[in-house]
Amino acid sequence: MSTRTAVVTGASSGIGAATARKLAEAGFHVVLTARRTDRLDALAAELTQAGRSVSVHALDVTDRAAVDAFATDLGEFPPLHVLVNNAGGAVGTDPVATADPADWRAMYEVNVLGVLNVTQALLPALSASGDGTIVVLSSTAGLATYEGGGGYVAAKHGAHVIAETLRLELNGHPVRIIEIAPGMVKTEEFALTRFRGDAERANAVYAGVAEPLTADDVADTVCWAVTRPSHVNVDLLVLRPRAQASNYKVHRVQ
Template sequence: MSATGTPIAVITGASSGIGAATARHLAAAGHHVVVTARRKDRIEALAAELTAAGHLATAYALDVTDRAAVDAFAAELDRFPSVNVLVNNAGGALGADPVATGDPADWRQMYETNVIGTLHVTQALLPALTASGDGTVVVLSSTAGHGTYEGGAGYVAAKHGAHVLAETLRLEIVGTPVRVIEIAPGMVRTEEFASTRFRGDEEKAAKVYEGVAEPLTADDVADTITWAITRPSHVNVDLLLLRPRAQASNTKVHREV
Protein backbone atom coordinates (compact mmCIF):
# COMPACT_ATOMS: atom_id res chain seq x y z
CA MET A 1 0.00 0.00 0.00
CA SER A 2 1.00 3.63 -0.34
CA ALA A 3 2.33 5.64 2.57
CA THR A 4 -1.24 6.60 3.39
CA GLY A 5 -2.37 2.95 3.45
CA THR A 6 -4.04 3.22 0.06
CA PRO A 7 -3.84 0.02 -2.01
CA ILE A 8 -2.03 0.35 -5.35
CA ALA A 9 -3.74 -1.07 -8.44
CA VAL A 10 -2.01 -1.33 -11.82
CA ILE A 11 -4.31 -1.48 -14.86
CA THR A 12 -3.01 -2.26 -18.35
CA GLY A 13 -4.81 -1.17 -21.50
CA ALA A 14 -6.39 1.70 -19.58
CA SER A 15 -6.62 4.21 -22.43
CA SER A 16 -10.26 3.40 -23.22
CA GLY A 17 -13.12 0.97 -22.73
CA ILE A 18 -12.98 -1.58 -19.92
CA GLY A 19 -9.52 -0.51 -18.78
CA ALA A 20 -10.46 3.13 -18.34
CA ALA A 21 -13.75 2.21 -16.66
CA THR A 22 -11.93 -0.15 -14.29
CA ALA A 23 -9.56 2.65 -13.31
CA ARG A 24 -12.52 4.88 -12.47
CA HIS A 25 -14.26 2.17 -10.44
CA LEU A 26 -11.14 1.11 -8.52
CA ALA A 27 -10.24 4.74 -7.81
CA ALA A 28 -13.74 5.30 -6.45
CA ALA A 29 -13.30 2.17 -4.31
CA GLY A 30 -10.24 3.74 -2.68
CA HIS A 31 -7.32 2.51 -4.77
CA HIS A 32 -4.39 4.53 -6.06
CA VAL A 33 -4.61 3.52 -9.72
CA VAL A 34 -1.56 3.31 -11.96
CA VAL A 35 -2.98 3.46 -15.48
CA THR A 36 -0.89 2.16 -18.37
CA ALA A 37 -1.35 1.93 -22.13
CA ARG A 38 0.55 2.82 -25.30
CA ARG A 39 -1.41 6.04 -25.86
CA LYS A 40 0.26 8.42 -23.44
CA ASP A 41 -2.17 11.28 -24.06
CA ARG A 42 -5.18 9.13 -23.20
CA ILE A 43 -3.85 7.80 -19.90
CA GLU A 44 -2.53 11.19 -18.84
CA ALA A 45 -5.98 12.65 -19.47
CA LEU A 46 -7.55 9.83 -17.45
CA ALA A 47 -5.13 10.33 -14.57
CA ALA A 48 -5.84 14.07 -14.62
CA GLU A 49 -9.60 13.41 -14.57
CA LEU A 50 -9.29 11.11 -11.58
CA THR A 51 -6.96 13.47 -9.73
CA ALA A 52 -9.37 16.36 -10.30
CA ALA A 53 -12.09 14.21 -8.75
CA GLY A 54 -10.01 13.78 -5.62
CA HIS A 55 -8.59 10.33 -6.37
CA LEU A 56 -5.00 9.11 -6.54
CA ALA A 57 -3.86 8.27 -10.08
CA THR A 58 -0.57 7.90 -11.93
CA ALA A 59 -0.12 7.49 -15.71
CA TYR A 60 2.67 5.47 -17.30
CA ALA A 61 2.99 4.88 -21.05
CA LEU A 62 3.62 1.18 -21.64
CA ASP A 63 3.55 -1.41 -24.42
CA VAL A 64 3.02 -4.75 -22.65
CA THR A 65 4.57 -6.66 -25.56
CA ASP A 66 7.92 -4.93 -24.92
CA ARG A 67 9.56 -6.90 -22.10
CA ALA A 68 12.35 -4.39 -21.51
CA ALA A 69 9.76 -1.63 -21.13
CA VAL A 70 7.71 -3.79 -18.76
CA ASP A 71 10.75 -4.51 -16.61
CA ALA A 72 11.58 -0.78 -16.51
CA PHE A 73 7.99 -0.09 -15.44
CA ALA A 74 8.25 -2.66 -12.65
CA ALA A 75 11.41 -0.96 -11.44
CA GLU A 76 9.59 2.40 -11.41
CA LEU A 77 6.96 0.90 -9.12
CA ASP A 78 9.62 0.33 -6.48
CA ARG A 79 8.95 3.90 -5.35
CA PHE A 80 5.61 2.73 -3.96
CA PRO A 81 5.66 0.89 -0.63
CA SER A 82 3.82 -2.02 -2.27
CA VAL A 83 1.78 -3.12 -5.27
CA ASN A 84 -1.48 -4.80 -4.35
CA VAL A 85 -3.49 -5.35 -7.53
CA LEU A 86 -2.69 -6.05 -11.17
CA VAL A 87 -5.49 -5.94 -13.74
CA ASN A 88 -4.29 -7.49 -17.00
CA ASN A 89 -6.72 -5.81 -19.37
CA ALA A 90 -4.56 -5.06 -22.43
CA GLY A 91 -5.70 -7.19 -25.34
CA GLY A 92 -8.08 -7.04 -28.27
CA ALA A 93 -9.20 -8.76 -31.45
CA LEU A 94 -8.17 -8.40 -35.08
CA GLY A 95 -10.23 -9.66 -37.98
CA ALA A 96 -13.00 -12.24 -38.24
CA ASP A 97 -11.62 -14.46 -40.98
CA PRO A 98 -11.99 -18.24 -41.12
CA VAL A 99 -8.99 -20.42 -40.32
CA ALA A 100 -8.46 -21.12 -44.04
CA THR A 101 -7.77 -17.47 -44.86
CA GLY A 102 -6.86 -15.86 -41.55
CA ASP A 103 -3.79 -13.62 -41.53
CA PRO A 104 -1.00 -15.18 -39.42
CA ALA A 105 0.20 -11.67 -38.58
CA ASP A 106 -3.17 -10.94 -36.94
CA TRP A 107 -3.00 -14.19 -34.98
CA ARG A 108 0.53 -13.39 -33.86
CA GLN A 109 -0.36 -9.87 -32.75
CA MET A 110 -3.39 -11.07 -30.79
CA TYR A 111 -1.32 -13.74 -29.05
CA GLU A 112 1.49 -11.30 -28.28
CA THR A 113 -0.90 -8.82 -26.66
CA ASN A 114 -3.46 -11.06 -24.98
CA VAL A 115 -1.10 -13.79 -23.76
CA ILE A 116 2.55 -12.75 -23.88
CA GLY A 117 1.73 -9.22 -22.72
CA THR A 118 -0.17 -10.65 -19.77
CA LEU A 119 2.75 -12.97 -19.06
CA HIS A 120 5.27 -10.12 -19.18
CA VAL A 121 3.44 -7.88 -16.72
CA THR A 122 2.42 -10.71 -14.39
CA GLN A 123 5.99 -12.03 -14.19
CA ALA A 124 7.41 -8.56 -13.63
CA LEU A 125 4.96 -7.60 -10.85
CA LEU A 126 4.41 -10.96 -9.14
CA PRO A 127 7.33 -10.48 -6.69
CA ALA A 128 5.90 -7.13 -5.55
CA LEU A 129 2.36 -8.51 -5.35
CA THR A 130 3.63 -11.39 -3.22
CA ALA A 131 5.70 -9.08 -1.02
CA SER A 132 2.60 -6.98 -0.34
CA GLY A 133 1.20 -9.85 1.70
CA ASP A 134 -2.20 -9.49 0.04
CA GLY A 135 -1.94 -9.38 -3.74
CA THR A 136 -4.44 -9.92 -6.53
CA VAL A 137 -3.82 -10.74 -10.19
CA VAL A 138 -6.80 -10.24 -12.50
CA VAL A 139 -6.75 -11.69 -16.00
CA LEU A 140 -9.42 -10.24 -18.25
CA SER A 141 -10.10 -13.03 -20.71
CA SER A 142 -13.38 -13.48 -22.57
CA THR A 143 -16.14 -15.98 -23.08
CA ALA A 144 -14.10 -16.61 -26.25
CA GLY A 145 -11.64 -18.30 -23.91
CA HIS A 146 -14.30 -20.86 -23.02
CA GLY A 147 -15.99 -21.62 -26.34
CA THR A 148 -15.32 -21.00 -30.00
CA TYR A 149 -17.30 -19.53 -32.86
CA GLU A 150 -16.88 -19.33 -36.63
CA GLY A 151 -14.62 -16.53 -37.78
CA GLY A 152 -13.11 -16.09 -34.37
CA ALA A 153 -10.39 -18.72 -34.16
CA GLY A 154 -7.43 -16.34 -33.81
CA TYR A 155 -9.02 -14.36 -30.99
CA VAL A 156 -10.46 -17.51 -29.43
CA ALA A 157 -7.03 -19.15 -29.43
CA ALA A 158 -5.48 -16.10 -27.75
CA LYS A 159 -8.17 -15.89 -25.08
CA HIS A 160 -7.94 -19.63 -24.43
CA GLY A 161 -4.25 -18.93 -23.82
CA ALA A 162 -5.10 -16.18 -21.34
CA HIS A 163 -7.53 -18.51 -19.56
CA VAL A 164 -4.94 -21.27 -19.26
CA LEU A 165 -2.33 -18.79 -18.01
CA ALA A 166 -4.65 -17.71 -15.19
CA GLU A 167 -5.73 -21.25 -14.33
CA THR A 168 -2.17 -22.57 -14.23
CA LEU A 169 -0.80 -19.61 -12.27
CA ARG A 170 -3.46 -20.18 -9.63
CA LEU A 171 -2.31 -23.79 -9.23
CA GLU A 172 1.35 -22.84 -9.11
CA ILE A 173 1.16 -20.08 -6.50
CA VAL A 174 -1.44 -21.58 -4.15
CA GLY A 175 -0.24 -21.04 -0.60
CA THR A 176 1.16 -17.60 -1.37
CA PRO A 177 -0.72 -14.41 -0.42
CA VAL A 178 -1.81 -13.74 -4.02
CA ARG A 179 -5.22 -14.44 -5.55
CA VAL A 180 -5.69 -15.10 -9.27
CA ILE A 181 -9.05 -13.95 -10.65
CA GLU A 182 -10.27 -14.47 -14.20
CA ILE A 183 -13.10 -12.30 -15.51
CA ALA A 184 -14.52 -13.46 -18.85
CA PRO A 185 -17.01 -11.05 -20.46
CA GLY A 186 -19.22 -11.85 -23.39
CA MET A 187 -20.70 -9.20 -25.67
CA VAL A 188 -19.50 -5.80 -24.47
CA ARG A 189 -20.17 -2.65 -26.46
CA THR A 190 -17.28 -0.22 -26.10
CA GLU A 191 -16.19 2.66 -28.29
CA GLU A 192 -13.27 0.81 -29.87
CA PHE A 193 -13.32 -3.01 -29.60
CA ALA A 194 -15.38 -3.91 -32.68
CA SER A 195 -14.09 -0.93 -34.65
CA THR A 196 -10.51 -2.04 -34.05
CA ARG A 197 -11.37 -5.62 -34.92
CA PHE A 198 -12.71 -4.52 -38.29
CA ARG A 199 -10.00 -1.92 -38.84
CA GLY A 200 -12.24 1.10 -38.62
CA ASP A 201 -15.13 -0.30 -40.67
CA GLU A 202 -17.94 1.17 -38.59
CA GLU A 203 -20.66 -0.58 -40.59
CA LYS A 204 -19.22 -4.01 -39.79
CA ALA A 205 -18.64 -2.96 -36.19
CA ALA A 206 -22.26 -1.86 -35.80
CA LYS A 207 -23.55 -5.21 -37.09
CA VAL A 208 -21.95 -6.99 -34.14
CA TYR A 209 -24.50 -5.34 -31.84
CA GLU A 210 -27.36 -4.94 -34.32
CA GLY A 211 -30.71 -5.70 -32.71
CA VAL A 212 -29.19 -6.47 -29.30
CA ALA A 213 -31.20 -4.40 -26.83
CA GLU A 214 -28.58 -4.07 -24.09
CA PRO A 215 -25.06 -5.39 -24.62
CA LEU A 216 -22.79 -5.17 -21.61
CA THR A 217 -21.04 -1.85 -21.10
CA ALA A 218 -17.48 -1.15 -19.98
CA ASP A 219 -18.92 -0.01 -16.65
CA ASP A 220 -20.72 -3.35 -16.20
CA VAL A 221 -17.43 -5.22 -16.56
CA ALA A 222 -15.48 -2.72 -14.45
CA ASP A 223 -18.07 -3.02 -11.68
CA THR A 224 -17.66 -6.81 -11.77
CA ILE A 225 -13.85 -6.59 -11.69
CA THR A 226 -13.99 -4.19 -8.73
CA TRP A 227 -16.46 -6.41 -6.88
CA ALA A 228 -14.16 -9.43 -7.28
CA ILE A 229 -11.08 -7.51 -6.16
CA THR A 230 -12.81 -6.07 -3.11
CA ARG A 231 -13.98 -9.41 -1.69
CA PRO A 232 -12.31 -10.37 1.61
CA SER A 233 -8.73 -11.55 1.09
CA HIS A 234 -9.54 -15.21 1.72
CA VAL A 235 -12.24 -15.20 -0.99
CA ASN A 236 -10.97 -15.98 -4.51
CA VAL A 237 -13.31 -15.54 -7.46
CA ASP A 238 -11.53 -18.10 -9.64
CA LEU A 239 -13.58 -17.53 -12.77
CA LEU A 240 -16.55 -15.31 -13.49
CA LEU A 241 -18.27 -15.35 -16.89
CA LEU A 242 -20.69 -12.54 -17.60
CA ARG A 243 -22.90 -11.89 -20.59
CA PRO A 244 -25.84 -9.64 -21.38
CA ARG A 245 -29.22 -11.27 -20.88
CA ALA A 246 -29.68 -11.34 -24.66
CA GLN A 247 -26.62 -13.56 -25.14
CA ALA A 248 -27.01 -17.21 -24.18
CA SER A 249 -23.69 -18.32 -25.67
CA ASN A 250 -21.03 -17.13 -28.10
CA THR A 251 -23.25 -18.28 -30.97
CA LYS A 252 -26.76 -17.69 -29.56
CA VAL A 253 -27.81 -14.03 -29.33
CA HIS A 254 -31.34 -12.66 -29.28
CA ARG A 255 -31.69 -9.81 -31.77
CA GLU A 256 -34.84 -7.74 -32.00
CA VAL A 257 -36.00 -7.03 -35.54
Protein backbone atom coordinates (compact mmCIF):
# COMPACT_ATOMS: atom_id res chain seq x y z
CA MET A 1 0.00 0.00 0.00
CA SER A 2 1.36 3.41 -0.94
CA THR A 3 1.67 5.81 1.98
CA ARG A 4 -1.71 7.05 3.14
CA THR A 5 -2.41 9.50 5.94
CA ALA A 6 -4.66 8.88 8.94
CA VAL A 7 -5.59 11.31 11.71
CA VAL A 8 -6.43 9.78 15.10
CA THR A 9 -8.00 11.95 17.79
CA GLY A 10 -7.53 11.10 21.46
CA ALA A 11 -4.35 9.21 20.55
CA SER A 12 -2.59 9.77 23.87
CA SER A 13 -3.90 6.59 25.55
CA GLY A 14 -6.26 3.63 25.40
CA ILE A 15 -8.06 2.86 22.16
CA GLY A 16 -6.66 5.93 20.42
CA ALA A 17 -3.04 5.01 21.10
CA ALA A 18 -3.65 1.37 20.16
CA THR A 19 -5.36 2.40 16.93
CA ALA A 20 -2.48 4.70 16.05
CA ARG A 21 -0.07 1.79 16.50
CA LYS A 22 -2.12 -0.55 14.32
CA LEU A 23 -2.56 1.97 11.52
CA ALA A 24 1.15 2.82 11.60
CA GLU A 25 1.97 -0.88 11.39
CA ALA A 26 -0.39 -1.13 8.40
CA GLY A 27 1.67 1.48 6.55
CA PHE A 28 -0.24 4.69 7.23
CA HIS A 29 1.44 7.95 8.10
CA VAL A 30 -0.41 8.61 11.36
CA VAL A 31 -1.11 12.09 12.69
CA LEU A 32 -1.38 11.75 16.47
CA THR A 33 -3.67 14.28 18.12
CA ALA A 34 -4.73 14.80 21.75
CA ARG A 35 -4.40 17.37 24.51
CA ARG A 36 -1.54 15.65 26.36
CA THR A 37 1.50 16.28 24.20
CA ASP A 38 3.89 14.51 26.56
CA ARG A 39 2.08 11.23 25.92
CA LEU A 40 1.86 11.90 22.20
CA ASP A 41 5.60 12.59 22.07
CA ALA A 42 6.31 9.31 23.91
CA LEU A 43 4.10 7.36 21.49
CA ALA A 44 5.65 9.09 18.50
CA ALA A 45 9.13 8.22 19.75
CA GLU A 46 8.09 4.58 20.18
CA LEU A 47 6.64 4.37 16.68
CA THR A 48 9.49 6.25 15.03
CA GLN A 49 12.00 3.91 16.66
CA ALA A 50 10.06 1.01 15.14
CA GLY A 51 10.37 2.61 11.71
CA ARG A 52 6.81 3.96 11.53
CA SER A 53 5.81 7.29 10.03
CA VAL A 54 4.07 9.63 12.48
CA SER A 55 3.63 13.28 13.38
CA VAL A 56 2.24 14.99 16.48
CA HIS A 57 -0.30 17.80 16.81
CA ALA A 58 -1.66 19.00 20.16
CA LEU A 59 -5.42 19.31 19.79
CA ASP A 60 -8.51 19.79 21.93
CA VAL A 61 -11.39 18.64 19.72
CA THR A 62 -13.84 20.84 21.64
CA ASP A 63 -11.94 23.99 20.63
CA ARG A 64 -13.26 24.82 17.17
CA ALA A 65 -10.70 27.52 16.46
CA ALA A 66 -7.90 25.08 17.31
CA VAL A 67 -9.48 22.39 15.14
CA ASP A 68 -9.74 24.75 12.18
CA ALA A 69 -6.11 25.82 12.64
CA PHE A 70 -5.09 22.15 12.75
CA ALA A 71 -6.92 21.49 9.48
CA THR A 72 -5.15 24.45 7.87
CA ASP A 73 -1.75 23.28 9.11
CA LEU A 74 -2.43 19.76 7.89
CA GLY A 75 -3.32 20.95 4.40
CA GLU A 76 -4.04 18.50 1.61
CA PHE A 77 -0.52 17.12 1.09
CA PRO A 78 0.04 14.33 1.68
CA PRO A 79 -3.59 13.50 0.89
CA LEU A 80 -5.70 12.68 3.94
CA HIS A 81 -7.45 9.34 3.65
CA VAL A 82 -8.64 8.39 7.14
CA LEU A 83 -10.04 10.21 10.15
CA VAL A 84 -10.60 8.22 13.33
CA ASN A 85 -12.88 10.16 15.66
CA ASN A 86 -11.82 8.47 18.88
CA ALA A 87 -11.66 11.31 21.44
CA GLY A 88 -14.46 10.91 23.97
CA GLY A 89 -15.25 9.72 27.45
CA ALA A 90 -17.74 9.44 30.29
CA VAL A 91 -18.09 11.38 33.53
CA GLY A 92 -20.27 10.24 36.43
CA THR A 93 -22.97 7.62 36.95
CA ASP A 94 -25.69 9.72 38.52
CA PRO A 95 -29.35 9.11 37.62
CA VAL A 96 -31.11 11.65 35.44
CA ALA A 97 -32.95 13.08 38.46
CA THR A 98 -29.76 14.22 40.20
CA ALA A 99 -27.11 14.41 37.46
CA ASP A 100 -24.94 17.50 37.18
CA PRO A 101 -25.71 19.32 33.91
CA ALA A 102 -22.04 20.30 33.74
CA ASP A 103 -21.12 16.61 33.39
CA TRP A 104 -23.65 16.16 30.60
CA ARG A 105 -22.36 19.29 28.86
CA ALA A 106 -18.75 18.08 29.07
CA MET A 107 -19.67 14.69 27.61
CA TYR A 108 -21.70 16.27 24.82
CA GLU A 109 -18.87 18.66 23.97
CA VAL A 110 -16.27 15.93 23.45
CA ASN A 111 -18.37 12.99 22.22
CA VAL A 112 -20.68 14.92 19.86
CA LEU A 113 -19.37 18.40 19.09
CA GLY A 114 -15.79 17.10 19.06
CA VAL A 115 -16.73 14.63 16.32
CA LEU A 116 -18.61 17.37 14.47
CA ASN A 117 -15.73 19.86 14.73
CA VAL A 118 -13.02 17.56 13.40
CA THR A 119 -15.21 15.96 10.76
CA GLN A 120 -16.32 19.31 9.34
CA ALA A 121 -12.78 20.68 9.34
CA LEU A 122 -11.20 17.65 7.62
CA LEU A 123 -14.02 16.60 5.30
CA PRO A 124 -12.80 18.74 2.37
CA ALA A 125 -9.37 17.07 2.48
CA LEU A 126 -10.87 13.59 2.90
CA SER A 127 -13.10 14.15 -0.10
CA ALA A 128 -10.27 15.64 -2.15
CA SER A 129 -8.20 12.47 -1.63
CA GLY A 130 -10.74 10.61 -3.76
CA ASP A 131 -10.83 7.76 -1.23
CA GLY A 132 -11.64 9.03 2.26
CA THR A 133 -12.85 7.17 5.33
CA ILE A 134 -14.37 8.64 8.49
CA VAL A 135 -14.48 6.38 11.53
CA VAL A 136 -16.71 7.24 14.48
CA LEU A 137 -15.82 5.38 17.67
CA SER A 138 -19.19 5.35 19.36
CA SER A 139 -20.27 2.76 21.91
CA THR A 140 -22.97 0.22 22.61
CA ALA A 141 -24.20 3.05 24.86
CA GLY A 142 -25.16 4.76 21.61
CA LEU A 143 -27.54 1.92 20.79
CA ALA A 144 -29.18 1.06 24.11
CA THR A 145 -29.77 2.70 27.48
CA TYR A 146 -28.91 1.69 31.05
CA GLU A 147 -29.45 3.17 34.49
CA GLY A 148 -26.88 5.68 35.62
CA GLY A 149 -25.65 6.28 32.11
CA GLY A 150 -28.07 8.92 30.88
CA GLY A 151 -25.55 11.61 30.00
CA TYR A 152 -23.05 9.28 28.34
CA VAL A 153 -25.82 7.35 26.57
CA ALA A 154 -27.28 10.60 25.22
CA ALA A 155 -23.87 11.74 23.98
CA LYS A 156 -23.05 8.44 22.29
CA HIS A 157 -26.49 8.34 20.69
CA GLY A 158 -25.51 11.72 19.25
CA ALA A 159 -22.27 10.29 17.84
CA HIS A 160 -24.21 7.36 16.37
CA VAL A 161 -26.64 9.75 14.67
CA ILE A 162 -23.78 11.80 13.21
CA ALA A 163 -22.42 8.65 11.55
CA GLU A 164 -25.85 7.60 10.25
CA THR A 165 -26.65 11.05 8.89
CA LEU A 166 -23.25 11.55 7.27
CA ARG A 167 -23.62 8.25 5.45
CA LEU A 168 -26.85 9.51 3.92
CA GLU A 169 -25.57 12.99 3.12
CA LEU A 170 -22.28 11.81 1.60
CA ASN A 171 -23.82 9.09 -0.53
CA GLY A 172 -22.23 9.41 -3.97
CA HIS A 173 -19.10 11.11 -2.58
CA PRO A 174 -15.75 9.27 -2.30
CA VAL A 175 -15.94 9.06 1.52
CA ARG A 176 -16.96 6.04 3.60
CA ILE A 177 -18.55 6.37 7.04
CA ILE A 178 -17.69 3.58 9.47
CA GLU A 179 -19.05 3.32 12.99
CA ILE A 180 -17.40 1.01 15.52
CA ALA A 181 -19.45 0.54 18.70
CA PRO A 182 -17.48 -1.25 21.44
CA GLY A 183 -19.05 -2.69 24.56
CA MET A 184 -17.04 -3.44 27.70
CA VAL A 185 -13.43 -2.40 27.07
CA LYS A 186 -10.90 -2.39 29.90
CA THR A 187 -8.41 0.45 29.48
CA GLU A 188 -6.26 2.25 31.99
CA GLU A 189 -8.36 5.40 32.12
CA PHE A 190 -11.98 5.12 30.94
CA ALA A 191 -13.64 3.79 34.10
CA LEU A 192 -11.22 5.65 36.35
CA THR A 193 -12.20 8.94 34.73
CA ARG A 194 -15.88 8.07 34.91
CA PHE A 195 -15.63 7.42 38.64
CA ARG A 196 -13.56 10.57 39.20
CA GLY A 197 -10.41 8.72 40.20
CA ASP A 198 -12.06 6.15 42.49
CA ALA A 199 -9.98 3.07 41.59
CA GLU A 200 -12.09 0.68 43.69
CA ARG A 201 -15.31 1.57 41.86
CA ALA A 202 -13.52 1.57 38.51
CA ASN A 203 -12.10 -1.91 39.09
CA ALA A 204 -15.52 -3.20 40.17
CA VAL A 205 -16.82 -2.60 36.64
CA TYR A 206 -14.67 -5.48 35.41
CA ALA A 207 -14.83 -7.70 38.51
CA GLY A 208 -15.33 -11.35 37.63
CA VAL A 209 -15.19 -10.73 33.87
CA ALA A 210 -12.51 -13.08 32.61
CA GLU A 211 -11.76 -11.29 29.36
CA PRO A 212 -13.19 -7.85 28.72
CA LEU A 213 -12.18 -6.29 25.43
CA THR A 214 -8.80 -4.58 25.30
CA ALA A 215 -7.79 -1.42 23.47
CA ASP A 216 -5.91 -3.66 21.02
CA ASP A 217 -9.08 -5.61 20.24
CA VAL A 218 -10.85 -2.42 19.22
CA ALA A 219 -7.81 -1.12 17.33
CA ASP A 220 -7.62 -4.39 15.35
CA THR A 221 -11.25 -3.91 14.36
CA VAL A 222 -10.75 -0.30 13.29
CA CYS A 223 -7.69 -1.19 11.23
CA TRP A 224 -9.51 -4.10 9.57
CA ALA A 225 -12.50 -1.90 8.70
CA VAL A 226 -10.49 0.94 7.13
CA THR A 227 -8.31 -1.42 5.10
CA ARG A 228 -11.24 -3.12 3.32
CA PRO A 229 -11.41 -2.41 -0.43
CA SER A 230 -12.67 1.10 -1.12
CA HIS A 231 -16.10 -0.08 -2.30
CA VAL A 232 -16.72 -1.96 0.96
CA ASN A 233 -18.29 0.09 3.76
CA VAL A 234 -18.62 -1.33 7.26
CA ASP A 235 -21.63 0.73 8.26
CA LEU A 236 -21.86 -0.33 11.91
CA LEU A 237 -19.87 -2.94 13.77
CA VAL A 238 -20.80 -3.78 17.37
CA LEU A 239 -17.94 -5.28 19.32
CA ARG A 240 -18.39 -6.95 22.72
CA PRO A 241 -16.50 -9.50 24.81
CA ARG A 242 -18.04 -12.98 24.85
CA ALA A 243 -19.02 -12.43 28.49
CA GLN A 244 -21.24 -9.46 27.63
CA ALA A 245 -24.62 -10.14 26.04
CA SER A 246 -25.93 -6.57 26.40
CA ASN A 247 -25.15 -3.34 28.23
CA TYR A 248 -26.64 -4.79 31.41
CA LYS A 249 -26.13 -8.57 31.09
CA VAL A 250 -22.56 -9.63 31.80
CA HIS A 251 -21.34 -13.04 32.92
CA ARG A 252 -19.14 -12.75 36.00
CA VAL A 253 -17.23 -15.56 37.67
CA GLN A 254 -17.71 -15.48 41.44
